[in-house]
Amino acid sequence: MGWVIxxxxxxxxSYMTRLLRCxxxxxxxxxxxxxxxxxxxxxxxxxxxxxxxxxxxxxxxVRHPLRVIASLAATEALNHITTVEAAAAYWxxxxxxxxxxxxxxxxxxxxDVKYYKTILQHLYPERLWLSDHxxxxxxxxxxxxxxxxxxxxxxxxxxxxxxxxxxxxxx
Numbered sequence: 001m002g003w004v005i006x007x008x009x010x011x012x013x014s015y016m017t018r019l020l021r022c023x024x025x026x027x028x029x030x031x032x033x034x035x036x037x038x039x040x041x042x043x044x045x046x047x048x049x050x051x052x053x054x055x056x057x058x059x060x061x062v063r064h065p066l067r068v069i070a071s072l073a074a075t076e077a078l079n080h081i082t083t084v085e086a087a088a089a090y091w092x093x094x095x096x097x098x099x100x101x102x103x104x105x106x107x108x109x110x111x112d113v114k115y116y117k118t119i120l121q122h123l124y125p126e127r128l129w130l131s132d133h134x135x136x137x138x139x140x141x142x143x144x145x146x147x148x149x150x151x152x153x154x155x156x157x158x159x160x161x162x163x164x165x166x167x168x169x170x171x
Contacts, residue, residue, distance in 0.1 A: 002032070002041055002044055002045045002046050002047065003045070003046040003047075003057065003058065003059065004032075004033070004046070004047055004049065004052045004055060004057065004058035004059075005046060005047070005048045005049075005052060005058065005059050005060075005061050005125050006049065006050065006054070006059070006060050006061070006098050006100070006102065007048065007049075007060070007061040007062070007063075007108075008050050008060050008063075008068055008072075008090070008091055008094050009050055009072060009134070010063070010068050010071035010072050010075065010148075011061060011062065011063040011068050011108065012061060012063050012065075012108035013029060013048045013049065013061070014029060014145060015028070015108065015141060015143070015145040016048050016061055016108065017029035017048045018141045018145060019111075019116070019137055019138065019141045020028075020048070022136075022137035022139045022140050022141055023120065023133065025045050025124075025136060026043055026044050026045040026046075027041075027044065027045065027046045027047070027048060028044040028046070028048070028049075029045070029047075029048050029049070030048070030049045030050075030051060031044055031047055031049075031103070032044055032047035032049065032088040032116075033047055033049045033051040033052035033053075034051060035051055042135075043115075045151075046123065048061070050094065052099045054097045054098050054102075054145065056099075056101050056103060057103075058101075058102050058103065058107060059102055059103060059104040059105070059106065059119070059122065059123070060096075060098050060099065060102040060104070060106075061104045061107075061108050062105060062106070062107055062108065062169050063108050063109065064109065064166070064171050065091055065158070065162050065165070065166040065169075066152065066153045066154065066155070066158065066162075066166070066171075068091055069084060069087040069088050069153060069158060069162070070084070070087075070150050070151060070152060070153045071093055071148060071150055072090065072091070073086070073087040073089035073150075074148065074150030074151065075148050075150065078153060079124065084158065085159060088158045088159055088162050089159075091162065091163055092159070092162060092165070095165055099165070103122070104119070104122050105169070106114070106119055107169065107170060107171075109141060111138065112138070112140060113131050113134050113135045116134050116137075116138060117129050117131060117134055120134070125131060162167060
């Protein structure tokens, strides 16, 4: 079995999957754990997905909660989420399930060569990660990959619990 990188929809899962693939890792994007159910690991080393059950054999990728919530509500990435309130509730529920059990949490906005190398060494300590190779992958995959434009939010528009956890995550 491989690693799970857990992340909510609209948190850079497509970006991270593409980055991992450019680094030579057999990464799936919701290929092992899919909204329709478990599909099996097959040849994947890692699956970037919001659909896996919380497990300690995983890392958590986060993005600024206000950006995630605004994007979820605006893009209707999940059919049942069409309002800021529903998006905030979804984000909180997801984080409450995953945050306490993961081995490692990282902010997708912080990815640079050094931080990306730290993540990869956590996932695959037996491999040698060359900074030049990682820098090339980071340069190849655009930061705004799969991004959508939408109105921004501020902390006053979401429940206080979102700000508390967002602050704990460094936002």
